[in-house]
Amino acid sequence: MPKYLLIARDGEEWETFAAQATPADIEACIGRYIEWSERLRSQGKLITSEKLKEGEGRVVRAERGAVRVTDGPHVASKEVIGGFWLFEADSYDDGVELIRDHPHLEWGTLELRQIEEF
Amino acid sequence: MNDRATDHLFRHATAQVVAALTRELGAHRIDLAEEATQDAALKALDVWRFQGVPSNPRGWLYRVARNRALDVLRREANYESKLAQHVEEHATPAARRRGESRDAPPHMRRWTPPAVGEVPFDDAELALIFLCCHPRLSPDARIALTLRLAGGFSVDEIAAAFLAEPATIAQRIVRAKRTLAAVDDRVELTDPTDTAGRLDSVLEALYLLFNEGYDAHSGAQLVRTELCNEAIRMMRLIANDPRTALPHAHALLALMLFQASRLPARVDEEGELVLLADQDRSRWDRALIAEAFHHFDLSTTGERLTSWHVQAAIATAYAKAATWDAIDWKLVLMLYDQLYEVEPTPVVALNRAIALAHVEGPKAGLEAALPLLEHPAMRRYFLLPATLAAFAQQLGAAETATSYYRMALRLPCNDVERRFLEKRLQAVSPGTPLRDIPVADILP
Numbered sequence A: 001m002p003k004y005l006l007i008a009r010d011g012e013e014w015e016t017f018a019a020q021a022t023p024a025d026i027e028a029c030i031g032r033y034i035e036w037s038e039r040l041r042s043q044g045k046l047i048t049s050e051k052l053k054e055g056e057g058r059v060v061r062a063e064r065g066a067v068r069v070t071d072g073p074h075v076a077s078k079e080v081i082g083g084f085w086l087f088e089a090d091s092y093d094d095g096v097e098l099i100r101d102h103p104h105l106e107w108g109t110l111e112l113r114q115i116e117e118f
Numbered sequence B: 001m002n003d004r005a006t007d008h009l010f011r012h013a014t015a016q017v018v019a020a021l022t023r024e025l026g027a028h029r030i031d032l033a034e035e036a037t038q039d040a041a042l043k044a045l046d047v048w049r050f051q052g053v054p055s056n057p058r059g060w061l062y063r064v065a066r067n068r069a070l071d072v073l074r075r076e077a078n079y080e081s082k083l084a085q086h087v088e089e090h091a092t093p094a095a096r097r098r099g100e101s102r103d104a105p106p107h108m109r110r111w112t113p114p115a116v117g118e119v120p121f122d123d124a125e126l127a128l129i130f131l132c133c134h135p136r137l138s139p140d141a142r143i144a145l146t147l148r149l150a151g152g153f154s155v156d157e158i159a160a161a162f163l164a165e166p167a168t169i170a171q172r173i174v175r176a177k178r179t180l181a182a183v184d185d186r187v188e189l190t191d192p193t194d195t196a197g198r199l200d201s202v203l204e205a206l207y208l209l210f211n212e213g214y215d216a217h218s219g220a221q222l223v224r225t226e227l228c229n230e231a232i233r234m235m236r237l238i239a240n241d242p243r244t245a246l247p248h249a250h251a252l253l254a255l256m257l258f259q260a261s262r263l264p265a266r267v268d269e270e271g272e273l274v275l276l277a278d279q280d281r282s283r284w285d286r287a288l289i290a291e292a293f294h295h296f297d298l299s300t301t302g303e304r305l306t307s308w309h310v311q312a313a314i315a316t317a318y319a320k321a322a323t324w325d326a327i328d329w330k331l332v333l334m335l336y337d338q339l340y341e342v343e344p345t346p347v348v349a350l351n352r353a354i355a356l357a358h359v360e361g362p363k364a365g366l367e368a369a370l371p372l373l374e375h376p377a378m379r380r381y382f383l384l385p386a387t388l389a390a391f392a393q394q395l396g397a398a399e400t401a402t403s404y405y406r407m408a409l410r411l412p413c414n415d416v417e418r419r420f421l422e423k424r425l426q427a428v429s430p431g432t433p434l435r436d437i438p439v440a441d442i443l444p
Helices: A012-019 A023-042 A092-099 B003-027 B027-051 B057-090 B095-099 B123-130 B138-150 B155-161 B165-182 B192-215 B225-239 B247-261 B288-297 B308-322 B329-342 B344-359 B360-372 B383-394 B399-409 B417-429
Strands: A002-010 A046-051 A058-063 A066-071 A082-089 A108-114
Touching: A002 A092, A012 B027, A023 A046, A023 A082, A023 B003, A023 B095, A046 B383, A082 B027, A082 B155, A092 A108, B003 B138, B003 B344, B027 B057, B027 B165, B123 B138, B123 B225, B138 B155, B138 B165, B138 B192, B138 B225, B155 B165, B155 B383, B155 B399, B192 B225, B192 B247, B225 B247, B247 B308, B288 B308, B288 B417, B308 B329, B308 B417, B344 B360, B344 B383, B360 B383, B383 B399, B383 B417, B399 B417
Parallel strands: none
Antiparallel strands: A002 A082, A002 A108, A046 A082, A058 A066
16 A cells, blocks of 8 residues: 655644643643544554654755755744654545544644655 | 543643652742743653653653753753852952852752652652642642642633632742742651641641632532542542541541532533432442542541531431431531531531421521521621521411522522522512612622
8 A cells, every 4th residue: 555654844823832732732632643643543554653853953965075964954943844644545635535634734734745666 | 632531641740740840859949840841741742742642651751851950950050150160260369268159059059860760759749739738828829839730720720710810820829939939948748747737738728629619609610620629639649648647637538529429410411500409319429429438437536526527427427318308317417516616607507507407397497597697707608598598488488588589699609509599589489580680789
């Protein structure tokens, strides 16, 4: 079955939510994400899901024959990849159906990309 | 994860992390403990939504919060040593001889973290409850601080529960913390005499907290179950720790459990108030009743007879009877006589009058309750005219009953109680217009 990478980017709504979330809000929010992941897992579709470490990273480029490493990427918060899921789906249509009710849509954007396989 | 029970798990986990950190850092660092825990909670929010909840969520939160607190302290220590170096370089020879620059002021002393081993979270939480209920704080401040720190409630949630402005509650908490930092830096229960002496101020605050939830003086919700649950949860910690499990603590817990056991039967499906006499006893929580009897037994070992002992004894009489009619009213009346000796208040006198009416009839009840109308503390207590109305009704005096119900409706009570009184009024005097009572008189 084809594999898809689901990339989550947090929007400004996320910052606002996190800034004033009570323990009950936090618990409820985590619960909704986990519920979504668990549904995929119970259908045997979820391969993995991870959170990327925030506020750091390295950008590596070759410049004039030398490898140049810089800290980054420094981009606006809404463009930062927060985390991802790797799962199986029949097609893009099927994948989009699976993420239609994803809780992340309340706070950011989702990008779905198919993994090349031959 | 979405249900209420787990929602509490997270709140309690963060509260226990605050407790453990406060114990390590000292009461003057409550703010740091809170901020570090809040940071850890946000980290959890960010990471767990992708990676799931770790097997030991509380330990995870504690580790992250503790590292965060350590970072802050290290930065402070670094600043402090730079400051000391600066002073050293610019100090006068005399000051240098006195060694002034070498000793950092006590509030800036370095903090060396102990190694992280097994963290006794329950123990830390109990110590934090004792700190929050410090006798130097007013009961109001104790309750607000306990709910905030040991309960993990937000300021807004506490304000909503007490129908207060969030700013008022926030201010109360800030002042309470300042007082604590000044009077007591220890977050420990070590000395048994000290612990026993301070237990009363803890029990008093938790009793008020429970009643606040149980009585809910005004507003739409009859039972703010959350407050009751929180009081019971903390009382269980106290009653299960050998250092604090004194007989009157068992008595208070028994009383809370008996009352809480009836909560499911106290309002019907439509949210209407159901009197004890009319409650569906199959809806009483049997597990809570069993636990209540257990603690009641443990409460009878001491010398001291508290109001909680007697109140719990009265509750056992209700719980033991299979039906309302099977209640041993003579025993209940005797217990109310005893309660009045320990706690001679008009509210106890009113309850005694109700028991008396069951033993000797409504006329005796009415005669016992009538003088209470003169009592200044009872002027705004709607249950007094409501009780008088019920007695009058039983005696067939519909007109008197009507005027007492209308008197009750003019006093402060919550929406559920108001609907109950209106229904009673309609029953005794059908067609009485309710709306002719000026709104200004109805509102508390």
